[in-house]
Amino acid sequence: MDVVVLIGRILFVILFLGSGMSHLTSTQGMAGYAQSRGVPQARLAVLVSGVLIVVGALMVLLGIWADLGALLLVAFLAxxxxxxxxxxKEEDAQTRQTEMVQFMKDMALAGAALMLFAFFAHVDDLGLTITGPLFSLD
Known part of the structure; x- marks a missing residue:
């Protein structure tokens, strides 16, 4: 079971590690897009969110307070x-559909990260982790 959970953690964080690295290496382009969507202080928001994603993903992956790492991912996704x-807010039907898919993807991932938080904070023996959970939901 420990190996299955580890494989699940690896598969779950692949998306976040890639996205977080893009935030940190393609900051200018991402900040331009974020600014076009009305995000205040877009460059700073992209950098902070990139760090948040990478730190949260690494915590889940390595099992270092993985419950907190999952919450960091929720704090980014929602x-x-x-x-x-x-x-x-979109008027063009195709753009609306594309943004709805992205919205639903982010919400689904937030839900999955929230379930991971509960899992990590509830299970006593996670196996194949560096630390135990920071929180306890017993």
Missing amino acids: PTALLMHAFW
């Missing part, structure tokens, strides 16, 4: 869905 993928 606001991102609302700020960056506000499909209800």
Whole structure:
């Protein structure tokens, strides 16, 4: 079971590590897009969110307070869905559909990260982790 959870953690964080690195290496382009979506202080927001994603993903991957890492990912995903993928504001049908898919993806990932938080904070023996959970939901 420990190996299955580890494989799941690896598969889950691949998306976040790639996205976080893009935030940190393609900051200018991402900040331009974020600014076009109305994000205040877009460059700073891109950098902070990039660090948040990478740190959260590494915590989940390595099992270093993985429950906290999962919460960091939720803290990134929920606001991102609302700020960056506000499909209800779009007038063009194709753009609305694209943004709705992105919104739903972010919300689904936030839900999965929230479930991971609960899992990590509830299970006593996580196996194949560096630390135990920071929180306890017993």
